[in-house]
Amino acid sequence: MVKWFWQRDAPRRTLTLRARGDDGGAMRVDFAELAPELNRFLGQAAYLQLGYFETLTRLIRATPELDEKAAITRAAGAALSKHRGIVDVIRDLGEDSTDLMLPFREHLDAFRRKTIGARPRETLLAVYITAGMLDDFYLALASSYGETGRRIADILREDDDTEEIVxxxxxxxxxxDEWRSLLSMWARRLVGDTVLVARQALRSERLAEEEDRVEPVYTELMGAHARRMDAMGLAA
Incomplete structure (x- = not known):
């Protein structure tokens, strides 16, 4: 019987992802053997932010209440700002952002389609949950890339303007109570697909033999996910 990482016994060690804006005190997992090449990392990170922006922009049109439109607009603007920041890093390296993003368009678009709910509230929750988990994951990966990684980490730590969405x-x-049950189940469905995207970002040829090295990061991602759910009054 296959066990997912959250069903396994407690890991022998733990990793604490840095809180945004906190530059000290965090233990790091060495991703050197697992981190993708820099251009692959940058292309995926840039396209993910562009995808969040696109989904949130569509939600603006689907939302009748003016105050909610404004809140979603601010979150969309934050995602676009992160995308532009990553694109600036790519350009500073002399690379073309479109070329770097294009290889990931198909599978990340497929992921995004899976996270679009039947109702706008489900999609809004999906963006909040998946963006939070993947931003945390890419923030952890960024430590593998020296000064370029530090620039990306600073971008990912920028305010995502999701307080009003929460x-x-x-x-x-x-x-x-029906909405509570529906959104709680929907959030649980999102986790598996989101973790799969994170795993696909790593070097697949080394992943099986280095599973123990990555598992603490997954554990922390799930912990952060649980805290987001708790903040909304949902069970993780």
Whole structure:
């Protein structure tokens, strides 16, 4: 019987992802053998932010309430700002951002389609959950790339302007037990697909033999995910 990482016995060691804005005190896992080549890392990171922006922009059109439109617009703007920041890094390296993103368009678009819910609230939750988990993961990966990685980490730590989105989701959850149950189940469905995207970002030829090295990161991702869920009043 196959066990997912969250079903296994507690890992022998733990890793603490840095809180955004915190530059000290965090233990690091050495990703040197697992981190993808720099251009692959940058291309995926840039395209993920562009995808968040696109999904949030579509949600603006699907949202009738003006205050909610404004909140989603701010979150979309934050995703676009991160995308542009990563693109600037790519250009400073003398690379073309479109060339670097193109290889990942198909599979990341497929992932995004899977996370679009039947209702706007589900999609809003999906962006919040998946962007949070993957930003954390890419922030951990960034330590493998020296000064370029530090620049990307600074970009990923920028404010994502999701506080108002959390409030929108909390109001929805508190208004109706059916919504609470639906969104809780939907969030749990998102986790597997999101972790798969994270795994695909690593060097697959070394992943099996280095599983113990990566597992603490997955554990921390799940811990951060649980805290996001708790903040909204949902069970992880």
């Amino acid at each position: 409030e929108i989701l909390k109001r929805t959850i508190e208004s109706d």
